[in-house]
Amino acid sequence: MKSCFPFPEVLSDGRNWRVRPGRGAANLEERILQVPTDTSAESRFIRTHELLHAEMTRGKVGEKALKLCVGVDCLNAVEDTRINRFLRDNVSDIEAIEGGGLTRQAASDLGRSIAASGSLRAVVLTLLASSSSSRLRSTLEGTIRSANKPLYEKGLSIAGKAERWLFARSSPSQGWGEVVAKRIEALLRGEGASAEAQGEAAQSILRALFGGHDESSESSELEFKLSGPARRLARMLRAGVQPENRWGTLEIARLPLVREQDGRLGRRWRAAMEGAGVRYLHRFSIDRAIFAARRRIRGGSILIDTSGSMHLSPSDVGALVRAASSATVAAYSGTGDRGFLWILAAGGKVADVEAWASKRCGGNIVDGPALRWLALQAKPRIWVSDGCVTGVGDSSAPNLVLESQRIAASAGIHQSKDVKAALRMLRVGGGGSYAHGL
Amino acid sequence: MRDRLSVAIEITDPHPNALLALPEDLRQAARNSAVCLDPERRLSLRPWKAFAKLRELFGETTAALAVFGAKAKDLINALEVARAAGGKA
Numbered sequence: 001m002k003s004c005f006p007f008p009e010v011l012s013d014g015r016n017w018r019v020r021p022g023r024g025a026a027n028l029e030e031r032i033l034q035v036p037t038d039t040s041a042e043s044r045f046i047r048t049h050e051l052l053h054a055e056m057t058r059g060k061v062g063e064k065a066l067k068l069c070v071g072v073d074c075l076n077a078v079e080d081t082r083i084n085r086f087l088r089d090n091v092s093d094i095e096a097i098e099g100g101g102l103t104r105q106a107a108s109d110l111g112r113s114i115a116a117s118g119s120l121r122a123v124v125l126t127l128l129a130s131s132s133s134s135r136l137r138s139t140l141e142g143t144i145r146s147a148n149k150p151l152y153e154k155g156l157s158i159a160g161k162a163e164r165w166l167f168a169r170s171s172p173s174q175g176w177g178e179v180v181a182k183r184i185e186a187l188l189r190g191e192g193a194s195a196e197a198q199g200e201a202a203q204s205i206l207r208a209l210f211g212g213h214d215e216s217s218e219s220s221e222l223e224f225k226l227s228g229p230a231r232r233l234a235r236m237l238r239a240g241v242q243p244e245n246r247w248g249t250l251e252i253a254r255l256p257l258v259r260e261q262d263g264r265l266g267r268r269w270r271a272a273m274e275g276a277g278v279r280y281l282h283r284f285s286i287d288r289a290i291f292a293a294r295r296r297i298r299g300g301s302i303l304i305d306t307s308g309s310m311h312l313s314p315s316d317v318g319a320l321v322r323a324a325s326s327a328t329v330a331a332y333s334g335t336g337d338r339g340f341l342w343i344l345a346a347g348g349k350v351a352d353v354e355a356w357a358s359k360r361c362g363g364n365i366v367d368g369p370a371l372r373w374l375a376l377q378a379k380p381r382i383w384v385s386d387g388c389v390t391g392v393g394d395s396s397a398p399n400l401v402l403e404s405q406r407i408a409a410s411a412g413i414h415q416s417k418d419v420k421a422a423l424r425m426l427r428v429g430g431g432g433s434y435a436h437g438l
Numbered sequence: 439m440r441d442r443l444s445v446a447i448e449i450t451d452p453h454p455n456a457l458l459a460l461p462e463d464l465r466q467a468a469r470n471s472a473v474c475l476d477p478e479r480r481l482s483l484r485p486w487k488a489f490a491k492l493r494e495l496f497g498e499t500t501a502a503l504a505v506f507g508a509k510a511k512d513l514i515n516a517l518e519v520a521r522a523a524g525g526k527a
Contacts, residue, residue, distance in 0.1 A: 002507070002509075003478075004511075005478075006512055006516060007467070007471070007512060007517075009466075009467050009471040010466075010467040010470075010517055010519075010520045012523065012524065014466065014470040015470050017474075018475050018476055019479060044512060044515070047512055048512070048515040048519065051519060052519055055519060055520070055523045086523075090519065090521075090522035091518045091519060092518060093515050
């Protein structure tokens, strides 16, 4: 079958883009588009959508979400809505646009699973993001309405309001989208919990953070004295971010470890000039290192956050697995209220990283449980993550940030913000410091 | 074959005169795709020249289908996106 690709070369900034097969993601920093390559209209929609991200979206969504105190899912949904409306208004490929990247069957399945979850947030954000694809939207609406009418009506009302906010400007900029995302987040949080309950939870976190200080009285002075993560937490609380969320349920998935770890670091023996057993007789005339001596094997454990905000390609993860020698390597990501942790390498054997790539999800959801798993593994422990931790619904909250920070600090986990830094850390034997940059 | 040639020069850009032979709206796309990092997607200037010539006679969609085959719809979408977003294509 012929492979199809997008044409980023046509864009105004069209140099040096790479295209890789995947489910649909745009890594703007490394200029990689991951897209399905079959000839269907659904895949063509995804390719054009990601192409538009390359043209119109700037910055890292995880960092923006933390800065703006909104959920990554909310920010993504608003940006997708903006992109999809631009696509509908300017591209003539009706067949692709109407379907919105999903077949009727896939759209029905999505609608049913959202209705079954009972999540108002998921209904609102999904209806919003699908607003420019009429076939997708009507299928989703029909399925959700028939499964859970009250949830549908509430979701439709909020999604309609959000759409009106976003398109109050004829061609909304990304900055305007961020303003609207904040409003939607506030609206969704207002629906989720009473202000009183949120206030109580906020106070309990502030007590834990500031040791009994009342943040409202001398907040700016305190913020100045606080370290990075605590300052960010204080900002989140001040901005009215939902103070509590919970982690999703973690499932540990064991993939078949199909091949031996290769490379110098994986070998158990090295040639030496003294020893008990002759193993490398051919070296006598070269360096006389004919004996076999046990190699000290670098172990340890690495946990890789493979959520969308990390923009990791399978080749990045593969590079880390290869470099990790005999360490235990696991990757995690999640969606909705569940997350998965896949063991990619253990005991000198590795899984097929390319095959794993199709299973990964877009959100974090289970950073805390995954860090607890890491805390039980061999030292040195390295966590490859941008620190944008989230719980159920891919929403961050101060209690989650605090908890992940505590787990990492108490278990001596070193945080590495990207693969390059992790590889550097591995080369120096897991050194580096625990980055307080959550 | 390569080892019979004692000098190898990497060409990082297509010849400017060759680009000038293309319509202005396709020059940037042709230049970028000639030096594309993915060998599978790299295109020489020939298909762009053929596309430019055919689209005058048969329109953009038919010309794209004739030259780029299964990739034609993606190309048309990309050209429309770039025009709308204010790119040069």
